[in-house]
Amino acid sequence: KAGVTQTPRYLIKTRGQQVTLSCSPISGHRSVSWYQQTPGQGLQFLFEYFSETQRNKGNFPGRFSGRQFSNSRSEMNVSTLELGDSALYLCASSLEGTSGNTIYFGEGSWLTVV
């Protein structure tokens, strides 16, 4: 079956712009989580959505936001981009979350802010 699909794979933005990243989870999965990965901080949890509701949020500023649609597809948005937002943004999906479920990751979206 198809895995977690993230688009776009690579993008370059200018400081101050905004960006929207998209994630299509595995069919049937209702939980979608987003992570930021940088060399210095590793994988940091951004937020998780389940059935269109945000269930959990990490310690990131309000410039980072997300949403989930009725078909479980999810988007995350970063406004007023800063140089430090350059990172690999990963989407993960599972049936219902972490309890007893396998969590699968997409290939990620590489964001470079210049």
Add this chain to the structure above:
Amino acid sequence: EDQVTQSPEALRLQEGESSSLNCSYTVSGLRGLFWYRQDPGKGPEFLFTLYSAGEEKEKERLKATLTKKESFLHITAPKPEDSATYLCAVPDGSSNTGKLIFGQGTTLQVKP
């Protein structure tokens, strides 16, 4: 506070030289421990989930074990294609959601 620590940060092995990677964790109520493999420029690839102390799982040259405080990923007779970063993670203990807490990873290089 939930925490995951992996050691060593980097490991260089000769092909065929077996070794182990360590993942120590502190979490309120363990609901599983996940191992992933990540190749450069790609997303983490799921390897194993362990749920209780004493549990073991194997896949090709990899074997994961779990105790009450740590997990080991044993690599037997590694090959160059096993070179990657290995990540372990635990579910956030304070919420039953999709939040994983990751260690910093162990970068393994296997030389032919």
